[in-house]
Amino acid sequence: MTYTISPLPHAKGRESVKSVMWGTVAALIPITIAAIYLFGLPAIKIIIATVVAAVVAEIVIYKAASQPITIDDGNAVLVGLMLALLMPPSVSENLWVPIIGAVFAIAVAKYIFGGTGTLVFHPALIGFAFLLAAWPTLMVATTPNLSSFSDILLETGAGRLVEASPVLVLLGGAIVLYKRYVDRRVAISATLLLVLLVLISGKGGQLPYILTGGYFLGLIFLAADPITSPVTKKGRLIYGVMLAVLILIQLHFGAYFTGMCFAVLMMNVFSPLIDRSTIPKPIGGK
Amino acid sequence: MKIATIKTPDKVTIPLQQHAGEVCNPVVGVGDIVSVGQLIGDGMSMIHSSVSGEVTAVSELPHPAGKDVLSVVIKTHDGEKKDFKPADLSASKMSRIIRDSGIVEPNGLPTVHKKVGIDTIIINGTNTGDLSSNAAIMLDHPSEIVYGLKALMKSVGAKKATIVIELDSEALRVMRAETVPDRNIKIVATPAYYPAGTENTLAKKFARKKVPRGSTPEDRGVIVSSIGAMKALYDAVHDGIPMITKTVTVAGAVRSPGNVRVELGTSIKDVIDKCGGCSGTPVKLVMDGAISGAAQYSDEVPVIKTTTGILVQTESDVNREPPAPCISCAWCVDECPVGLMPHLLYGYADSAQFDKCAELYIGDCVECGMCAYVCPSKLPLVQIIRYGKHGVAEMEREIVEVEA
Numbered sequence: 121m122t123y124t125i126s127p128l129p130h131a132k133g134r135e136s137v138k139s140v141m142w143g144t145v146a147a148l149i150p151i152t153i154a155a156i157y158l159f160g161l162p163a164i165k166i167i168i169a170t171v172v173a174a175v176v177a178e179i180v181i182y183k184a185a186s187q188p189i190t191i192d193d194g195n196a197v198l199v200g201l202m203l204a205l206l207m208p209p210s211v212s213e214n215l216w217v218p219i220i221g222a223v224f225a226i227a228v229a230k231y232i233f234g235g236t237g238t239l240v241f242h243p244a245l246i247g248f249a250f251l252l253a254a255w256p257t258l259m260v261a262t263t264p265n266l267s268s269f270s271d272i273l274l275e276t277g278a279g280r281l282v283e284a285s286p287v288l289v290l291l292g293g294a295i296v297l298y299k300r301y302v303d304r305r306v307a308i309s310a311t312l313l314l315v316l317l318v319l320i321s322g323k324g325g326q327l328p329y330i331l332t333g334g335y336f337l338g339l340i341f342l343a344a345d346p347i348t349s350p351v352t353k354k355g356r357l358i359y360g361v362m363l364a365v366l367i368l369i370q371l372h373f374g375a376y377f378t379g380m381c382f383a384v385l386m387m388n389v390f391s392p393l394i395d396r397s398t399i400p401k402p403i404g405g406k
Numbered sequence: 407m408k409i410a411t412i413k414t415p416d417k418v419t420i421p422l423q424q425h426a427g428e429v430c431n432p433v434v435g436v437g438d439i440v441s442v443g444q445l446i447g448d449g450m451s452m453i454h455s456s457v458s459g460e461v462t463a464v465s466e467l468p469h470p471a472g473k474d475v476l477s478v479v480i481k482t483h484d485g486e487k488k489d490f491k492p493a494d495l496s497a498s499k500m501s502r503i504i505r506d507s508g509i510v511e512p513n514g515l516p517t518v519h520k521k522v523g524i525d526t527i528i529i530n531g532t533n534t535g536d537l538s539s540n541a542a543i544m545l546d547h548p549s550e551i552v553y554g555l556k557a558l559m560k561s562v563g564a565k566k567a568t569i570v571i572e573l574d575s576e577a578l579r580v581m582r583a584e585t586v587p588d589r590n591i592k593i594v595a596t597p598a599y600y601p602a603g604t605e606n607t608l609a610k611k612f613a614r615k616k617v618p619r620g621s622t623p624e625d626r627g628v629i630v631s632s633i634g635a636m637k638a639l640y641d642a643v644h645d646g647i648p649m650i651t652k653t654v655t656v657a658g659a660v661r662s663p664g665n666v667r668v669e670l671g672t673s674i675k676d677v678i679d680k681c682g683g684c685s686g687t688p689v690k691l692v693m694d695g696a697i698s699g700a701a702q703y704s705d706e707v708p709v710i711k712t713t714t715g716i717l718v719q720t721e722s723d724v725n726r727e728p729p730a731p732c733i734s735c736a737w738c739v740d741e742c743p744v745g746l747m748p749h750l751l752y753g754y755a756d757s758a759q760f761d762k763c764a765e766l767y768i769g770d771c772v773e774c775g776m777c778a779y780v781c782p783s784k785l786p787l788v789q790i791i792r793y794g795k796h797g798v799a800e801m802e803r804e805i806v807e808v809e810a
Contacts, residue, residue: 124690124724125703127789129775130717131535131696135782137730193730237731237783300737346735351749353739402770403744404606404619 135299137236141194144301144341147292148201151333154288155205155281158274162212163281167204169215173222174200181231195236199225202244205282205337206381208261217258221247241388242348245381252378263376265328275333280377283333293340305353307344309360310367314339317368329376330367338380339363348388355391355398362394363387409546409653410666412680414482418457418671421469421477422447424711426514429476434461443648446478451516452508456650456669457482468707470693470700477708480671500561500643507642509635509649510711512694513605517558517635525627526613527559527567529636531577532596535696536657537715540633542665543653544577547637548584550644554636555591557643562629567591568612572598604743604772605630619770634714652709658718659686668709674716675705690719698775730783738777738787744770748777752787755794760801763794771795 156163178196182189191197200222211217225247233239252259261279264271271277271286278284296302318327343349343363350359363383370379422430430449434440440455447453459482469475509517529551533540544551555567569585571578573595585591594612608630609615609623617623623630634653641647653667654677661682668677674691678684691702694714709716738748747766754762771791778787 123688123702123704125701126690126724127778127786127792128699128701128773129697129779129788130690130692130699130701130719130723130725131779132723132725133779133781133784135780136727136784137733137782140733140735140782190730235731237733300735303736347733349734351734351736351739351747356736399747399766400745402619402746402767403610404617404621405745405767405770 138193140301140346141198143299144296145194145198145201147295147301148198148205148341150288150291151205151282151285151337152201154274154285158276158278158284159209159281162209165212165215166207166209166218166281167201170204170207170218170222171197171200173219174203174226177223177226178230181227185231187235190236193236195230196226199230199243199247202337202341203247206244206248206280206334208259208280210260211258214255214258217251217255220254221251224250237347239347240391241385242342242345245342245385245388248381249385252381261377263329264332264334272331278333280334282337286331286333286336289333289336289340293336297340301346302340302344303346303349303356304344305356306349306360306363307340309357310343310363311336311339313361313364314367317364318371321368323368323371326371330371330380332377334377335380338377338384342381343384343387348391350391350394350398352395352398352400354400355394358394358398359387359391362390409542410664412666412668412672412677414457414669415672415676417462417479417481417673418459418669419467419477419479419673419706419708420446420453420456420671421467421475421708421710422449422453423469423475424453424508424670425451425510425516427451427516432464432476432478434464434478436461436464440480443650451510452506452648454508454648454650455480456671459483468704470702470707470710470713472700472703500557503642504558504561504639507638507648508711509638509642511632511635512712512714514712517631517639523627524562524564524624524629525566526615527555527562527564527629527631528608528612528623529555529567529569529631529633530608531569531571531575531581531633532598533572533575534598536717537655537695539653539655539665539714541571541575541577542655543633543637544571544575544581547640548577548580550640551581551633551636552584552588552591553644554639556588557639558629558631558636559590564629565590568594570594570596570608570612572596574598604774607743619767649711652711652713654709654713655715656681656718657715658692658723659684659688659720660718661685670710671708673706673708674702677709677716678705678718684718686720688718689721690724692717692719697779698773725784727784729785732783732785735782737780737782741776741780743774743776744772746771748787748791749785751794752785752790755790755797758797760794760797764798764801768794768798 174196207218225243229243229246264275264277264283350356366383427450430447433448434446438461441458444455446455459480462481463479466474467477531540582593605623606617609617609628613628615626615628638649651667657663692699732749
């Protein structure tokens, strides 16, 4: 009788990279449906085009580089879906725009930086920033302003797909936070501190502008993305705090949604530095 | 929960190394007739025969640690009555009894305490994962455990003792009832967490003593011991029986799983057979718990003093998923009981940057296996960290050689 030998542990953990990625995709399904409900055909067109472009780009690039194709881990779908949700519905008249964004996100932000796990910047945000810089006129979106309670459920003034319903983004956020698919420390510290800072800095009038789907997506799904946020316990708190402060500075100059996106990208740069300077001492260490 | 006893096997294989340290010297030879409790191995921690019978071999045989170790094979005599005479206890000192009884903790350290100035004893009564022997012993022998604990307190001069038990354990009520008259023995309920058996974390959590890196709880006046050792201590002090049996949890794909008391040296094959045999095809045999235990090459491997459980796994339990890249989810960082950065250690050890491993305190890793268990990328973290520890040791030796 021969027996299998392997190093410990001999128990299987419940989660895998696949379950993390696809779980995050699943958490974004409610807001995707709300976006389709609110914007109709343009939303469907944008979402399908962006996701397909991201998947095809990944297959082509990894095939050309003769590297294993890992479409089934869900990362390309997740990046495509996130990028699609950041688009204004008007972009459906020029569908090549989100397609280029998705290809850029996969080719530059993901492949060139070494693929899943070694990224510096969040690919969806890089794709968004690239499109914003290249075709600013096509990316123009109205800034939603939360004027009444019903806007939390369905924001009719939404400028981007993700802003269709703040409460549904929060619902997905609660799921990924509970399942630890995104970092709790980053998401919770950044969100709470940002609200607090806005209130005490006398910019309370701007609160309705940050309680939007776009902000919740940015703070929970994008900023707290495990790959691009720090890993040390202390570092993750510092990251959240610095992010909130950076966003507040952007708010001061009236940059609402784009300000948040660039604040997250800027913080991505600091992530390795924060990690390196907050290596913890083991238990009993001085 | 009752501990089952099984029929004495026809043959026992008793390794002469059942603790962390040197292999004991055999004091018996082939052909010798031995009786229960007779000394067969002399060393830092004594080893005794668990059966009466004839020594048929003294040779290198498979050991649970994965290597071959000098072992004494004893063929048991049929129908022989176990006649054990309690030793004369009055004159001998407690630490002497503990040493001569060969009591060993599950972590491999002999329960010998030479340190002075001990004031607290912590008994780890928690169970993790598939193991439940601690709870079983507490339910079956609560008064013996308290007796053993009091004996240990007296011998080292400890004033306080704490028994740590999980909140949802049945044993909590039993042990609370048992220790009502003793004001200096405290029962502490804790939520189930893993790994609960790390000495320094237990000392910090339950004795409020911060143990500096590189020292043991005993340096801060705390002894961390186990339920099994307390029962063995009772047997030694009260009845004069050395450590010759062990209660192990048999779990997984066996027909009647549960806790059984077996003679040391019984092969895991015999234990599984006595528990009704395997249900399904066994593909993996794991000793000492699913998360931090060791997979066994052979079912001839014997139960030793440090054995806590035997787990039989079938194909569906075995993880054969290839590792994916690390996604920096930091779950390993959150889980690490000693506060290390497992994924960084993995990366540095995997690329042979042992100096970086040393900077990140790789030596503090207790190899509990929790990082690799939660890892969504299924990285073999513990295996590579062990490799890194080896590399660091090698590197430090080279430095010494160069300087010399």
